[in-house]
Amino acid sequence: MVELSTVDLLIASLLVVLLALLSLRQQSNISRQLIIAAVRTAVQLTLVGLVLKVLFENATLGWVTLMALFMLFVAGREVMMRQERRFKGWWGYAAGTFSMFLSSFAITVFALVVILGNDPWYEPQYAIPLLGMLLGNTMSGIAIAMDRLTHAAWEQRHIIEARLMLGETANEAISGYRNQAVRSGMIPIINAMAAAGVVSLPGMMTGQILAGTLPVEAVKYQILIMFLVSAGTGLGTLAAVHIGASRLFDSRQRLCLDRLREP
Amino acid sequence: MVGPLSLVVDEGDCLCISGASGSGKSLLLRAIADLDPHEGQALMQGVAATEIEPQLWRSRIGLLPPESYWWLPQVKNHFRNGMPLPLEQIGMSAEILDQPVARLSSGERQRLALMRLLSNRPRILLLDEPTANLDPVNTRRVEEVITSYRRENKAAVIWVSHDVEQVARVANRHYEMRDGGLHATEIEGRQWLS
Numbered sequence: 217m218v219e220l221s222t223v224d225l226l227i228a229s230l231l232v233v234l235l236a237l238l239s240l241r242q243q244s245n246i247s248r249q250l251i252i253a254a255v256r257t258a259v260q261l262t263l264v265g266l267v268l269k270v271l272f273e274n275a276t277l278g279w280v281t282l283m284a285l286f287m288l289f290v291a292g293r294e295v296m297m298r299q300e301r302r303f304k305g306w307w308g309y310a311a312g313t314f315s316m317f318l319s320s321f322a323i324t325v326f327a328l329v330v331i332l333g334n335d336p337w338y339e340p341q342y343a344i345p346l347l348g349m350l351l352g353n354t355m356s357g358i359a360i361a362m363d364r365l366t367h368a369a370w371e372q373r374h375i376i377e378a379r380l381m382l383g384e385t386a387n388e389a390i391s392g393y394r395n396q397a398v399r400s401g402m403i404p405i406i407n408a409m410a411a412a413g414v415v416s417l418p419g420m421m422t423g424q425i426l427a428g429t430l431p432v433e434a435v436k437y438q439i440l441i442m443f444l445v446s447a448g449t450g451l452g453t454l455a456a457v458h459i460g461a462s463r464l465f466d467s468r469q470r471l472c473l474d475r476l477r478e479p
Numbered sequence: 480m481v482g483p484l485s486l487v488v489d490e491g492d493c494l495c496i497s498g499a500s501g502s503g504k505s506l507l508l509r510a511i512a513d514l515d516p517h518e519g520q521a522l523m524q525g526v527a528a529t530e531i532e533p534q535l536w537r538s539r540i541g542l543l544p545p546e547s548y549w550w551l552p553q554v555k556n557h558f559r560n561g562m563p564l565p566l567e568q569i570g571m572s573a574e575i576l577d578q579p580v581a582r583l584s585s586g587e588r589q590r591l592a593l594m595r596l597l598s599n600r601p602r603i604l605l606l607d608e609p610t611a612n613l614d615p616v617n618t619r620r621v622e623e624v625i626t627s628y629r630r631e632n633k634a635a636v637i638w639v640s641h642d643v644e645q646v647a648r649v650a651n652r653h654y655e656m657r658d659g660g661l662h663a664t665e666i667e668g669r670q671w672l673s
Contacts, residue, residue: 372550374546374548375548375549375550377514377544378544378547378548378550379550380514380533380534380537381512381514381537381541381542381544382537382538382595382596382599383534383535383537383538383539383599384534385534392550466516468513468516468528468529468533469533469534470513470514470515470516470533471514
């Protein structure tokens with residue numbers, strides 16, 4: 217593999233700077249965001265590289281768990297921030313974080329123990345990237361689905377209440393919006409699976425090929441990841457939307473929009 | 480803030496409530512239908528709302544809000560239990576059932592919303608200005624439909640109305656809502672038939 221030097225990366229960063237300058241001329245304030253995001257990428261990835269180096273040298277279950285929990289809590293915060301009308305109080309954080317914990321952790325452990333079978337099973341070189349890919353995708357799915365659900369409940373509140381008035385259960389009145397929310401959370405991963413290899417070469421597979429792995433081997437890993445990610449996203453989205461939809465109603469099946477924050 | 484207040488409505492009664500907008504008439508109806516958190520209790524034939532499933536309570540208490548909402552494409556999709564009575568009685572024909580909801584006028588929606596409510600056969604009707612968008616002819620039709628439903632099913636009716644002539648035509652009791660309480664009022668020219 218060709219080793220990259222700092223100079224190589226600086227040359228690549230010139231492209232981003234060039235783009236920012238172009239945007240500046242069009243008087244859009246996107247250039248500021250672009251630069252900040254680019255700097256964040258460089259700093260965050262450098263730090264994680266150092267952290268992973270230390271973690272690989274100290275591969276104990278305690279450190280791996282600590283790293284995994286840190287990733288989970290950051291992802292949970294990200295899910296919360298991406299929702300326009302999120303639940304007030306700790307529910308806004310817990311609904312998404314708990315669903316991600318349920319799906320991403322369970323599936324990562326399943327894949328590590330049953331499919332990969334390393335010794336020890338939590339070997340960080342496998343566990344951390346796997347969990348990262350699962351969390352990243354599940355996070356997007358849950359954020360989209362929850363945003364869609366709370367948005368629909370707000371927009372369609374009169375219809376939901378009209379249905380309650382006519383004697384429908386909360387479940388009947390919300391089910392259409394719940395299904396739409398799950399659907400929109402899962403569309404990105406379904407599209408990614410459908411386009412994989414034809415339209416796009418997935419990033420992980422590309423990375424493995426660049427690192428010298430045989431394409432056929434890289435493809436097998438990519439298929440594994442795709443399946444794990446779709447299962448994780450699906451389960452996480454279902455769980456989050458289920459929790460969210462029940463939180464929209466109280467024990468007397470009244471629509472409780474005061475549990476949502478104003479945008 | 481509405482209440483505390485106490486109200487008994489006998490079967491076959493029609494009680495009208497008037498009052499300035501914002502005096503809490505709609506809030507009272509929503510509380511009876513258990514749509515908002517509230518203190519106090521509503522009982523129907525001795526059974527409290529909290530003793531039965533909320534959806535059962537709400538289908539027995541038919542609340543008709545001032546604005547009607549429709550969520551399926553065609554009118555007929557909303558009538559799972561069939562039509563409670565011929566549409567001619569509210570000045571429409573059965574052809575309207577095949578219409579998309581978007582094509583209905585506000586008056587048509589209001590009358591069809593009443594039909595939709597009656598198809599649940601509620602024991603109590605809570606009507607929030609059920610004739611607000613209607614012309615005089617259709618107002619009379621709706622009044623007749625509600626009155627005959629009340630008499631045939633021994634239903635109790637609580638009817639929010641601002642029209643003193645309408646109150647005289649349909650009600651045997653009249654209350655005015657102010658300062659969060661209900662105050663009994665005379666019905667001038669009462670035409671009550673139980």
